[in-house]
Amino acid sequence: MNLFFLSPEVWPFARVGGLAEVSHDLPRTLAARGHRVQVVTLKGRMAPEVAETLEPTGITLEVPISWHKYQAQVFKGDLGAGAEVYLIQHDRLYDREGIYGNAFGDYEDNCERFVFFSRACLELAAALGRPVDMVHANDWTNALVPVYLKTLYAEVEPLAGAASLMTVHNLARQGSFWHYDMPLLGLGWECFTPETLELYGKINFLKGGLIFADLISTVSPSYAREMLLPEIGAELQGVLQARRDRLVAVLNGIDNAVWDPATDPHLAAHFSAEDLAGKAVCQRDLREIFGLARDSRRPLVAVIGRLEDRKGLELIVAGLEDMVAMGLDLVIMGYGGDHYHNVLKAAAEANPGRAAVRIGHDMALDHKIMAGADLLLMPSRFEPCGLHQMHAMRYGTVPVVRATGGLNDTVRDHLPDSPGMGFKFQDFTTPAMLEALDRALETFGQGEQWQGLIKRCMWVDFSWQGAAARYEELYQRAIELRRGPGGEGLLCR
Numbered sequence: 473m474n475l476f477f478l479s480p481e482v483w484p485f486a487r488v489g490g491l492a493e494v495s496h497d498l499p500r501t502l503a504a505r506g507h508r509v510q511v512v513t514l515k516g517r518m519a520p521e522v523a524e525t526l527e528p529t530g531i532t533l534e535v536p537i538s539w540h541k542y543q544a545q546v547f548k549g550d551l552g553a554g555a556e557v558y559l560i561q562h563d564r565l566y567d568r569e570g571i572y573g574n575a576f577g578d579y580e581d582n583c584e585r586f587v588f589f590s591r592a593c594l595e596l597a598a599a600l601g602r603p604v605d606m607v608h609a610n611d612w613t614n615a616l617v618p619v620y621l622k623t624l625y626a627e628v629e630p631l632a633g634a635a636s637l638m639t640v641h642n643l644a645r646q647g648s649f650w651h652y653d654m655p656l657l658g659l660g661w662e663c664f665t666p667e668t669l670e671l672y673g674k675i676n677f678l679k680g681g682l683i684f685a686d687l688i689s690t691v692s693p694s695y696a697r698e699m700l701l702p703e704i705g706a707e708l709q710g711v712l713q714a715r716r717d718r719l720v721a722v723l724n725g726i727d728n729a730v731w732d733p734a735t736d737p738h739l740a741a742h743f744s745a746e747d748l749a750g751k752a753v754c755q756r757d758l759r760e761i762f763g764l765a766r767d768s769r770r771p772l773v774a775v776i777g778r779l780e781d782r783k784g785l786e787l788i789v790a791g792l793e794d795m796v797a798m799g800l801d802l803v804i805m806g807y808g809g810d811h812y813h814n815v816l817k818a819a820a821e822a823n824p825g826r827a828a829v830r831i832g833h834d835m836a837l838d839h840k841i842m843a844g845a846d847l848l849l850m851p852s853r854f855e856p857c858g859l860h861q862m863h864a865m866r867y868g869t870v871p872v873v874r875a876t877g878g879l880n881d882t883v884r885d886h887l888p889d890s891p892g893m894g895f896k897f898q899d900f901t902t903p904a905m906l907e908a909l910d911r912a913l914e915t916f917g918q919g920e921q922w923q924g925l926i927k928r929c930m931w932v933d934f935s936w937q938g939a940a941a942r943y944e945e946l947y948q949r950a951i952e953l954r955r956g957p958g959g960e961g962l963l964c965r
């Protein structure tokens with residue numbers, strides 16, 4: 473199958489969250505299973521050693537944006553396992569500090585930036601000239617691609633007849649812009665209707681993707697159910713309900729070769745479920761790096777990821793002093809809202825040796841945290857899948873999570889009469905979170921029980937193979953639907 477996989481963040485070229493890892497691992501797994509996989513992403517700012525691996529293709533694209541045509545250069549990289557990656561360069565729009573925005577908010581020209589990305593992906597497929605079977609769009613930034621495939625590009629060889637899958641990694645980010653931006657899209661006003669791109673008076677990219685794609689997927693079964701409800705549906709629940717027969721869930725995986733405590737080059741010592749001795753060495757190393765009390769027997773709790781409301785940061789901030797008082801030490805690494813950076817830095821200063829914060833994300837440190845911590849705290853308000861809890865489990869770090877989305881699907885609660893792999897809480901409140909941490913603390917004090925818990929975590933298999941096979945089935949079904957009766961879609965024409 474000739475597959476185009478579109479994503480604004482692909483590890484190691486760019487990363488904001490888990491989408492970057494998914495956009496690296498899944499294409500590689502699919503390529504290794506024999507498909508021709510072309511990942512298309514943006515060429516933003518990246519580390520010089522990563523930029524060095526790219527090669528110019530010599531392809532110049534002419535990207536139409538309203539009545540202009542802008543040029544974009546195309547670079548090529550190698551994801552390994554036979555997966556190709558193409559990077560779209562247009563410095564005016566993409567040579568910036570962040571992909572979507574900075575600590576003060578989204579870029580104000582995001583509509584143009586991501587119309588450009590979507591059209592450049594399609595222009596690239598046209599320039600490469602090989603017939604495309606399947607286009608896999610991910611999140612709002614390329615959600616216009618399924619729309620374009622059934623409108624402006626419906627008759628453009630080699631895209632004619634290409635099917636599309638729209639995967640939602642976060643329904644809360646939709647690409648919602650005022651209607652004055654409509655001409656940037658190159659589509660007529662007949663596409664600005666409640667049946668197409670309009671939502672509450674605004675252009676909504678993700679709505680377009682959900683309506684025009686042949687199939688829709690999301691990254692965990694729980695989230696697939698939750699997004700049909702108003703609390704999580706973020707005003708798109710009606711659209712999703714109407715297309716419920718096209719909505720499928722495929723749980724993300726992790727790369728077991730990259731995340732392997734027995735071989736991980738970032739770790740101070742190696743370990744496995746059979747021999748856990750190295751984990752204590754990893755904890756000492758981590759404590760030293762973060763300036764935490766070195767010989768503490770207190771459990772070390774890690775928080776890692778975007779420092780945003782939806783990740784439950786407000787619960788962490790409100791509960792931080794209680795956690796320290798309960799006898800937990802804390803290590804936090806992430807990047808997000810400026811407000812959280814300041815509050816967390818102040819909390820760390822107020823608790824020297826007990827709490828430490830690193831603003832930003834560093835992949836080597838990410839591995840060290842997963843290996844060295846005892847507990848990983850993820851109190852998300854919602855969580856489409858979440859990868860950190862899977863990494864943590866593989867490294868024998870026990871997750872404490874709110875029972876939502878993928879966190880609910882990957883963590884089984886540890887209860888007195890039924891052994892689990894972590895601790896879950898339901899209510900999005902600080903007391904509920906502290907109560908789960910308290911249960912964890914109690915089990916931590918019971919040596920054998922705790923060892924059993926760690927081992928059960930490490931034995932779970934979250935590898936990508938099963939998910940990749942599911943995506944293959946989805947692609948086949950999408951292609952059949954696209955080629956079947958009514959598959960061309962008559963909307964907006």
Ligand code: GLC
Nearest residue numbers: 489490491641856857858859
């Ligand atoms: C987004 C979601 C996260 C998911 C990731 C990859 O970052 O917030 O839950 O794991 O995408 O699908």
